[in-house]
Amino acid sequence: MSDTPPLQLKSQKFRETREKEWRALARQVDRAEKGQVGSFTTEELLELPVLYRATVSSLSMAQSISLDRNLITYLQALCGRAYVYMYGAHARPWQVVKGFFLRSLPQSFRTLGIEMWLSFACFFLGALGGWLMCAFDPSWYNALLGQSAQGRDTSATTEDLRKTLGGDGDTPLAVFSAFLMSNNTRVTLLAFAVGVIGGVPTAFLMIYNGMMLGAMMWLFTTKGLGIDFAAWLSIHGTTEIMAIIIGGGAGFHLARRLMFPGHLTRKAALASAGRTAGTVMLGAMLMLIIAGLIEGIGRQTITDTVLRYAFGGTMLVGWLVYYLGLGRDRKGADDGQKA
């Protein structure tokens, strides 16, 4: 029984020299995961990326010299945790909000220029079509609007219709909360979502909703209330219809990038389109909330036709200025958005 010198494998020596760094990184990651980054000293903060790189290089080295599975699993898990921490979003909420509204949102909107025009054209032609269909055959009206007419059908008298435009009616809150679940949010989201299956359903949705609007316009115009109706609608409608059109545009964008991915793979094209369209969609959702607020409060309080037009027009101009003007601070947008 003679004692031979203990085995000294390369992997053992490797572990001996590097283990201290791994343990140090593990301690720091533990603290960071507990949300104690604020308590890090400057030295510790500067040390963190150094330790991270050292450990990552240890991992790639360990994979080629060591067969200790526990060691490799440990290093993989540690590098994974450190990676997730080092390359997380780390956004300060305020900066994200600022960057989003001042740069990404208007820039993404402009990236989707052609799609927006297409979406607008579908909606507008739908409205025109809806009007003409009802003008030639009034029975189309009920077919188009169905249950959503809420008493505004062809049998309603001028007085009934005028009442729906008036100041009194539902309480603001009821209107507001009903809105949140109502047609428009669903249409906007759906128009975007169905873009993934090729854009035809998006076009259908845009045209159909345009037709509903056109049919309503026709009804009120035949009763001599066309101008009043447009005024009533314009208060929140300019915001709301623009949001719907943006939703459609985002859907068309998905469809376009899916069908014509260009030099990217389909998956990569869809991912980049998703980022742009998703940003735009978030803007559309916020517009719908604003439209809901305006609908809940403004519709009952602003009753004068001219004021209504002025308000609706101001909103429209405001949105257009916002979307077309903001975030143009640099020449050639190099914000990572691919057209």
Next chain:
Amino acid sequence: MAKKPKQDLMKGGSVPQSEGPTTSVTTPEGVRLSFRTASFGTRLGALLIDLIIMALIPVALILIFVLLPLEDLRITQPDHPFWQIMGVIFVLTLFFARTGYFMFFEMGPRAATPGKRVMKIRVISHDGGHLTPAAVITRNALREVELFLPLTLSVQAAAGGGWLGLIAFLWALGLALLPLFNKAKARLGDFLGGTRVVHVPREALSFDLVDQAAVSSWLVFTPEQVAAYGEKELGVLEEVLRERRASTMQAVAARIKARIDWTGPKAEADMPSDESFLRAYYAALRAHLEGRMLMGRRRKDKFDPTV
């Protein structure tokens, strides 16, 4: 040997088998990191936890509302502007709880919602780079379409909605179940945002088994004896040694002894225990295989030809 074996830090299942699909990313440092892809069940669990937390937000709001001394204000008529403003605030809070919850937590330093943290899963960027706020926004905006829309539509379909609602519901259901039908287990929001959800477990670093190898003249193996196994068997042996279950060690030791034709010492007293035999063989096998590995000649398992 007088040396007392150190207590293994990892009891049971010490060497986790890397089962299930993995997601590999290449970090900016040029290292490939493999993560275990989070399964649909795990993600569903995380989502349920998050939904419960989100559902508790209105409960908390109502509690605060009840606890506030509002009786003193003597506002009794329900259509008073005060109640309407409270109502609007309530609805808005709910809206932001619904859409902002996921974004807020996933943009934070932990890149995970409380539910995800409980399930030990994290959101990472599929290209290995930084997880960007835009990606987080996109993957969670799509949640609206994948999750909340089908819920709304199913309620409407149940309440006697039209065929359009039913079709939209089926379509949305397909989207919601998408993670079951692709290898990356990604939902639509992950594809569009360029993100993946992966397991980021914590692992403890145990001691190196070679450090504990018993040294004895009986436990020196010939090159032929050491060459009997490959890397896969080494891994199994490591697992057995870290688990330290007596019956398993006995069975494994018996099989190895038979395979390598090992004859122990004549005297019963000199006979090494199964554990020290296995440790010694592990050390010898690892030294042999790592030596080959350094020369670029890896041996996968015992069926791999030696040369």
